[in-house]
Amino acid sequence: MDTPARPTQAPADLAAYMAGLGVAARAAAGALAAAGPAAKDRALRGLASRLRSGVDGLLLANARDLEGARAAGLDAPLVDRLKLTRLAIETVAQGCEQIAAMPDPVGEITGLQRRPSGIAVGRMRVPLGVFGMIYESRPNVTIEAASLAIKSGNAAILRGGSEALHSNLALWRLVQAALLEAGLPAAAVQLVETTDRAAVGCLIAMPEAVDVIIPRGGKGLIARIAAEARVPVIKHLDGNCHVYVDAEVDLAQALAVTDNAKTQKFSPCNAAESLLVHAAQAAAFLPRIGAVFAAKGVEMRGCPRSLALLRGLGGARLAAAVEADWDTEYLAPVISIKVVDSLDEAIAHVNRHGSHHTDAILTTNHAHAMRFLREVDSASVMVNASTRFADGFEYGLGAEIGISTDKLHARGPVGLEGLTSLKWVVLGQGEVRGDA
Numbered sequence: 191m192d193t194p195a196r197p198t199q200a201p202a203d204l205a206a207y208m209a210g211l212g213v214a215a216r217a218a219a220g221a222l223a224a225a226g227p228a229a230k231d232r233a234l235r236g237l238a239s240r241l242r243s244g245v246d247g248l249l250l251a252n253a254r255d256l257e258g259a260r261a262a263g264l265d266a267p268l269v270d271r272l273k274l275t276r277l278a279i280e281t282v283a284q285g286c287e288q289i290a291a292m293p294d295p296v297g298e299i300t301g302l303q304r305r306p307s308g309i310a311v312g313r314m315r316v317p318l319g320v321f322g323m324i325y326e327s328r329p330n331v332t333i334e335a336a337s338l339a340i341k342s343g344n345a346a347i348l349r350g351g352s353e354a355l356h357s358n359l360a361l362w363r364l365v366q367a368a369l370l371e372a373g374l375p376a377a378a379v380q381l382v383e384t385t386d387r388a389a390v391g392c393l394i395a396m397p398e399a400v401d402v403i404i405p406r407g408g409k410g411l412i413a414r415i416a417a418e419a420r421v422p423v424i425k426h427l428d429g430n431c432h433v434y435v436d437a438e439v440d441l442a443q444a445l446a447v448t449d450n451a452k453t454q455k456f457s458p459c460n461a462a463e464s465l466l467v468h469a470a471q472a473a474a475f476l477p478r479i480g481a482v483f484a485a486k487g488v489e490m491r492g493c494p495r496s497l498a499l500l501r502g503l504g505g506a507r508l509a510a511a512v513e514a515d516w517d518t519e520y521l522a523p524v525i526s527i528k529v530v531d532s533l534d535e536a537i538a539h540v541n542r543h544g545s546h547h548t549d550a551i552l553t554t555n556h557a558h559a560m561r562f563l564r565e566v567d568s569a570s571v572m573v574n575a576s577t578r579f580a581d582g583f584e585y586g587l588g589a590e591i592g593i594s595t596d597k598l599h600a601r602g603p604v605g606l607e608g609l610t611s612l613k614w615v616v617l618g619q620g621e622v623r624g625d626a
Contacts, residue, residue: 198272199270201384204384204386204388204389204392205392207384207389207395208382208389208392208396208601209392209396209399211347211380211382212320212347212396212398212399212400213399214377214380215320215345215346215347215377215380215400216319216320216345216399217375217377218291218345218375218376218377218378219317219319219320219343219344219378220471221345221374221375221378222317222339222340222343222344222345222374222375222378223296223316223317223319223344225343225374227294228375229372229373229374230267230290230294230340230343230372231290231291231294231341231370232371232372233340233368233369233371233374233437234286234287234289234290234337234340234341234368234584235286235287235290236339236366236367236368236371236372237283237286237333237336237364237365238283238284238286238287238290239283240364240368241279241280241282241283241286241333241361241368242279242283242366244281244360244364245276245279247360248274248279248357248360249274249279249332251278251357251359251360252272252273252274252329252356252357252360254356255272255329255353255354255355255356255357256272256273258270258353259341259353262353263353264353267456267457267521267522268326268327268353269327270456270457271327271328271457272327272328272329272353272354272357274329274330274357278330279330280418281583282330282333282334282337282589283332285334285337285583285589286333286337286589287340288336288382288589289341289585289589289606290341291602292341292606294315294341295315295342295606295607295610296316296342296343296610297314297315297316297505298314298315299312299313299314299315299615300312300313300315300518301313301447302316302617304306306609307621307623308618308619308621309616309617309618309621310336310616310617310618311614311615311616311617312612312614312615312617313612313614313615314613314614314615315607315610315611315612315613316343316610316611316612316613317342317343317344317609317610317611318342318344318401318402318587318609318610318611319344319345319401320344320345320346320347320399320400320401320482321339321344321345321346321347321400321402321403321404321591321609322347322348322349322393322394322396322400322402322403322404322421323335323346323347323348323403323404323405323406323591324349324390324393324394324403324404324405324406324407324411324415324575325348325349325350325351325405325406325407326350326351326353326354326407326408326411327351327354327407328354328406329350329354329357329358329361331350331406332348332350332357332358332361332362332365332381333361333365333589334582334589334590334591335348335379335404335591336348336361336362336365336379337589338589338590338591338605338606338609339378339379339609340369340374340378341606342606342609342610343378343610344609345378345379346378346379346380347382347393347400348362348379348380348381349382349389349390349393349509350382350384351407351457352385353611355385357378358381359381359383361555362379362381365379366379385421386599388554389563390415394415394418394419394420394421394423395418395419395420395421396420396421397420397421400421401421401422402421402422402423402424403415403419403421403422403423403424404423404424404425404591404604405423405425405592406591406592409428409519412425412426412427413427419431420548422599424591424592424594424596424599424600424604424608425592425594425595425596426459426545426546426547426569426592426593426595426596427545427595428459428519428545428547429458429459429460429461429463429519429545429547429548429593430463430464430517430518430519430543430544430545431451431459431460431461431462431463431464431514431544431545431547431548431549431550431577431580432462432463432464432466432539432540432544432549432550433447433448433462433464433465433466433549433550433552433577434450434466434467434468434530434536434540434549434550434551434552434562435465435466435467435468435471435475435552435559436466436468436471436533436536436552436553436554436555437469437470437471437533437553437558438553438554438555438558439468439469439471439475439552439553439554440552441471441474441475441552442536443552443574444471444475444552445475445478445479445482447550447552447574447575447576448462448465448479448552449479449482449510450578451550451576451577451578452465452483452488452525452575453482453483453486453488453523454576454578455503455522455546455578456520456521456522457497457522458521458578458581458622459519459521459547460547460548460570460577460578460579460580460581460593461521461577461578461591462525462550462576462577462621463518463519463520463524463525463526464525464526464527464528464543464544465479465525465526465527465528466495466527466529466530466536466539466540467527467528467529467530468529468530468531468532468533468536469495469529469530469531472495472496472499472529473492473499476496476499476500476527476529477499477500477503479504480503480506481506482501482571483506483525484503484504484505484506484507485505486523487507487523488507488523488524488525489507489508489509489523489524489525490506490507490508490509490514490525490527491508491509491510491511491512491524491525491526491527492508492509492511492526492527492528493511493527493528493529494510495528495529496527496528496529497510497607499529500527506607510524511527511528516528516539516543516545519545532564533558533561536551536562537561537565537566540566541565541567544566544568546567546568546595547568547569547570547580547593547595548568548569548570548571548572548577548580549562549568549571549572549577549578550571550572550573550574550575550577551563551571551572551573551574552573552574553573553574559573559574569593569594569601569602570602570603580593580602580603581593581603582603582604582605585602585603585605587603587605588601589605590604590605591604591605591608591609592604599611
């Protein structure tokens with residue numbers, strides 16, 4: 191089941207090329223679904239080892255991509271997402287080992303109940319089959335997707351962005367080597383090697399070969415895939431995440447958490463993009479967090495009440511917020527700020543303007559915290575914690591294939607369980623059904 195090397199330019203018959211990937215993936219999915227935990231874990235541990243030993247080559251490949259991205263004039267947040275570091279490679283290697291150490295979900299039977307007829311009825315967790323992954327910039331996604339595919343018993347067809355081609359190719363070759371060393375088919379994880387954008391159109395229209403599409407990238411990419419795909423899509427369009435500072439709050443704690451949620455890293459989808467502050471705490475809190483943001487070069491786009499409290503801060507970049515700011519995912523050192531008069535107003539604002547990704551309340555009032563958890567309609571809702579925790583690694587999933595803001599099948603960080611489904615199983619001892 192090994193797959194030959196292919197050119198990065200568009201093949202003469204792109205449809206046939208993509209169909210070939212699909213046929214190979216479907217065959218590999220059957221073999222991987224039948225593989226035992228030992229072989230899959232051996233592949234994951236081998237991949238972790240290869241990532242560490244191959245770090246210098248990976249950094250060289252990534253340097254080629256970074257040079258090309260800067261020459262092409264890519265925005266700084268996109269270049270940041272593209273960059274691999276030794277720490278980033280070590281993190282994904284640890285993710286592989288963490289996934290290897292986790293229980294194998296495939297084949298687990300739950301909810302088994304004996305019926306009056308004598309049969310026992312339960313549900314078994316099984317792989318989805320083949321997923322297609324379409325992603326931009328972040329080359330670490332290649333390893334996260336591959337490792338989760340291997341452990342969950344799914345085959346994967348990966349299509350990364352052209353800006354990360356050299357990095358993705360180098361990482362994928364390590365994945366294939368680890369699969370073969372563990373006695374698993376190399377076609378269990380395939381990379382679309384052509385940069386022809388028409389390959390995406392083919393991949394999302396192959397229901398005979400692909401069971402689900404998982405896009406990870408900009409809002410435009412995901413909206414297009416959701417509109418045009420002929421197979422189910424697990425998606426989120428953007429990450430307009432909120433932090434709400436309640437009327438009853440530990441101000442020092444709120445300052446630290448808000449700072450981290452916004453400035454720990456600007457480009458991830460779980461970074462805070464909007465800050466809501468209860469009027470009872472605005473005068474005490476906003477000048478303090480404003481000074482922090484000013485020192486870190488964060489532009490503050492505020493409502494009139496917030497701007498009145500922020501004016502006079504040395505070096506502060508201030509602007510009046512317009513309606514579009516409440517709906518914007520900046521992925522940059524910019525944050526919208528609004529003073530609200532109640533918890534009800536905060537919840538309503540989040541549900542109206544948020545993207546249903548991740549939102550946090552900072553409060554010492556337990557009842558307010560519980561209301562926020564119940565009533566905010568987002569995939570992750572937090573109390574007194576930074577929104578930056580909203581990812582698979584921090585949630586103990588080992589890695590994530592993406593974040594889902596959908597409500598069916600998977601929601602929030604999609605890890606092993608999100609890449610499996612349940613089927614009914616019936617265990618009997620010769621029971622037959624009689625007449626009604």
